[in-house]
Amino acid sequence: MMLRIFPILLLLLLRVAGQAQQTGLPVDSLISKGIRLHDEGQFDAALALFEQAVKQEPQNGLANFEAGNTCFALGDYKKALKYADKALKIDREALPEAYVLKGNSLDMLGKADKAVDAYRKGLKLDPGNYQLHFNLGVTLLRQEKFAEAEPEFIAALKTNPQYTSAHYMLGYCNAMLLKKTKTLLSFYYFLLAENQGKRADIATHFIKRTMQEGMGKTGERTFNLSVDPAALGDEFGNIDMSLSIIPIAREMSKQAMKDSLGVDIPDLSFSLQLTNYNESLFRLLGEVTERPADSFWWDTYADFFVDLHRAGHTEALTNFLLMNSEDKTAMTWLRSNGEKVQAFSDWIDAYSKRD
Helix, strand or coil: CCCCCCCHHHHHHCCCCCCHHHHCHHHHHHHHHHHHHHHCCCHHHHHHHHHHHHHHCCCCHHHHHHHHHHHHHCCCHHHHHHHHHHHHHHHCCCCCHHHHHHHHHHHHCCCHHHHHHHHHHHHHHCCCCHHHHHHHHHHHHHCCCHHHHHHHHHHHHHHCCCCHHHHHHHHHHHHHCCCHHHHHHHHHHHHHHCCCCHHHHHHHHHHHHHHHCCEEECCCCCEEECCCHHHHCCCCHHHHHHHHHHHHHHHHHHHHHHHHHCCCCCCCCHHHHHHHHHHHHHHHHHCCCCCCCCCHHHHHHHHHHHHHHHCCCHHHHHHHHCCCCCCCHHHHHHHHCHHHHHHHHHHHHHHHCCC
C-alpha cells in the first residue's frame, strides 16, 4: 500500500532540529544504508541499521519512521505502529508520511475506523498528499463505503495523475456504484498503462460485467431494462442509460434473425463487441455540450477518449486493452494491423506531449 515518494537526501533533511549535531554522520549513514537495503528488499538487514540509528538517537523522527516502514514490510504491524506513533510524537509536521504508516498498520490490524482517523489527521497537515488520500480511499472501500472512497481516489489523481493504482481503484469503486461510464473510463486508462497481470484481468472482468448491466431477460423474446436510480443522477447518467440499451438491442437483433432464418447467430468476439460498444460510448461523450464545474472526469479521461475516437483509433485502443485477455482475437487483430497499431501508438505519443 505504501510507496516511497521522496529521495534519500530529502529524507535526511527531515531529521529533528538539533539532533544532527550530536552524532551527525554515523546516524545519517545508517539511515542512508538502511534505505538502500530496504529498497533492495533486504528488510531484516535494513531494520537492524534503523534500530541501531534509533538506539543512538532515540528522538530521531526519520530513523523511527524508517524502522516502522521496514517493520510493515516484514509484516510486523504492531511494531510498525509503535514506531509510527513515536515518529509522529517527535515531529508530526515533518513526517506526514508517518500518518500513512500508522493508518496502514491500523488497517492491517483490523482497526479500520482508527486507520481512517489517522489518514484524516495526516491530511489536515498535508491536504495534497496523494498517498494519504489513496490509502484512505482503500480503507473506505474495504468497508464498502464506495461513495466516500471515490473522492479520495480522485483527490489522489488530481495531485498525481500518473498514479496507476488510483485509476484502478477508481474504476473498481465506480463498478461497485454501478456507474458505467466512469467505470469504463477509469479502467481503460488503467489498462493503457497496465494491460497484463491480475489487476488487468480483474479490470477486464468488470468491463465485461459493466457492458451487461441493466439487461434482464423475462422471456424467450422479452427483455427488461433495470438501472440504479442513484446512477441516473450522475453527470454521465444519460450516457449510462443509453449504454444499458446496447446489449438488449443486440439480443433482440439476434432473436429476430433466429425467428426469420431459423438458425442461431453466433456471438461476435468480445473484442469486436467492445469495439462497437466503445464507438457508441465515445460518440455519446463527444455530443455532450455542458460540463460540471469540477471537470475532473473530462480533463482526466473523457476529452482524451473523445479525441482518440475522432482520430480513428477506437478499434486499435480496444484491442490493445484486451491484448493479454482470454479473447485471443484481440492479439490476432493487433498482429494483422501493424500500420493501425503504429498510428495509434504515434497518436498516443503526440497527445502526451501536448501542452
